[in-house]
Amino acid sequence: MDNGSLKVVVLGAAGRMGSEVRARLALSKNLAFFAGVDTSGGPDIKPPSDFPSLIKLADLAVDFSAPAASLEFARTCAGARKAVVIGVTGFSAAQMTELKTLSLNTAVFYSPNMSPAVNLTFAVAALMAGKLPDFDRCIIETHHAAKKDAPSGTALKYAERMEKACGSKTPISSVRAGDIVGEHTVLYAGPHERVELTHRAHSRAVFAAGALSAALWLYGQKPGFYDFLDLLGLKELELI
Numbered sequence: 001m002d003n004g005s006l007k008v009v010v011l012g013a014a015g016r017m018g019s020e021v022r023a024r025l026a027l028s029k030n031l032a033f034f035a036g037v038d039t040s041g042g043p044d045i046k047p048p049s050d051f052p053s054l055i056k057l058a059d060l061a062v063d064f065s066a067p068a069a070s071l072e073f074a075r076t077c078a079g080a081r082k083a084v085v086i087g088v089t090g091f092s093a094a095q096m097t098e099l100k101t102l103s104l105n106t107a108v109f110y111s112p113n114m115s116p117a118v119n120l121t122f123a124v125a126a127l128m129a130g131k132l133p134d135f136d137r138c139i140i141e142t143h144h145a146a147k148k149d150a151p152s153g154t155a156l157k158y159a160e161r162m163e164k165a166c167g168s169k170t171p172i173s174s175v176r177a178g179d180i181v182g183e184h185t186v187l188y189a190g191p192h193e194r195v196e197l198t199h200r201a202h203s204r205a206v207f208a209a210g211a212l213s214a215a216l217w218l219y220g221q222k223p224g225f226y227d228f229l230d231l232l233g234l235k236e237l238e239l240i
Contacts, residue, residue, distance in 0.1 A: 006219055007034035007058040008212075011073050012065035013045050014038035017087065020208040021062055031212055034058045037073075038065075048072070055080050060219055062211050067091045074102050083107040083221065085214045087114045087207065089153030103225035109218045111227050112153025114210035118184070118199050119228035122161050125186045125197055130165035132195075135188040137162065142175040142183040150174040154184055162186075 008025060012018040013036025025033040035054045036045040046054060048069065055061060055076060060083040063070050070088040077084040089112045091099070099108060111119065129137060141155040151159075151172040159170045170186075182201040188194060201207070210228075217231045 005030055005032035006060065006215070007032055008215060009034050009051070009054050009058045009061040010036045011051070011061055011063040011070070012038055012088075014040035014042050015064060017064035017204060017207060017211075020204045021064065021211060024205065024208040024212055028212060030216055039069075052076050052080070055082050058082065060084060060215055062215055063088060064211075067095055071095050071098060074099055074108065077108075078102040078105040081106050083109070083215075083218045085109045085211050085218060087111060087211050090149035091153075100225045104223055106223050107218050107221040107226065108224070109214045109226045109231075111210075111214070112157050113182075114207040114214065115199070115201060116210055116213070116228055116232065117206075118154060118201075119232070120234075121186075121197060121199055122157055123229075123234065125158050126161040126165040128186075128188055128195065128197070129162035129170070132188050132190065133166055135190045135195075137166075137170045137189075138187045139170055139172045140175070140185045140187065141172065142177065142180050144179045144181065145176050147176055150176065152182070152184070154182070158184065158186055 008031050010018050010021050013022060022033055025031055037048055037051050038045050039048060051073060061077055062085045063073055064087050067088055067090045070086055074084055083106055139155050139158050141152045143152060151174050155172045159172060162170050181204055185196055185198040187196050214231060
């Protein structure tokens with residue numbers, strides 16, 4: 001491990017995304033794998049009970065675990081005043097409220113989708129919903145058969161931003177099939193035309209790369225609740 005690199009604890013390290021983050025860390029010049037935490041165990045992976053001692057020695061954490069575990073990890077990060085990047089989906093409203101409260105004590109970066117491109121399309125989708133009020137709208141999301149939450153966190157984020165822009169809810173259709181990494185289409189259909197805004201993830205590597213970009217940006221930030229609009233310098237788009 002390069003002594004000049006930031007030491008990262010990977011949470012949910014034995015899962016699909018945790019493994020991808022570890023692979024990306026091995027290629028990073030600025031971030032280094034410090035430890036992995038997961039209930040499943042494995043090489044270089046510690047149990048969750050070890051996390052409080054690990055985070056005290058590390059610089060920050062990247063979390064792709066599960067909602068209940070993620071909230072407990074966030075509590076530990078807040079207590080240690082260590083930043084955490086969270087890519088977990090499926091949080092309840094009460095859990096999200098607590099995450100935001102914990103961010104008063106440490107820097108928390110949360111995004112249901114760690115692709116910078118997807119986060120730009122959230123703003124585009126909201127803009128179109130506001131400018132095409134008479135169009136029918138629908139969100140279609142497709143993921144691999146093993147994905148537990150439906151609708152996806154990304155689809156819910158599209159719907160949230162669009163409702164703020166146009167004042168009405170947008171229906172979501174979810175498909176779970178095969179090994180599809182992730183596809184989202186926002187459909188706007190008028191009487192004589194339609195528009196489809198689509199993002200397709202070809203590999204989980206895009207989410208791992210985005211999470212590590214967020215980690216580099218987040219380190220050293222003051223306590224607060226951040227997302228990609230902050231990282232990309234586009235926070236004013238939250239008003240769209």
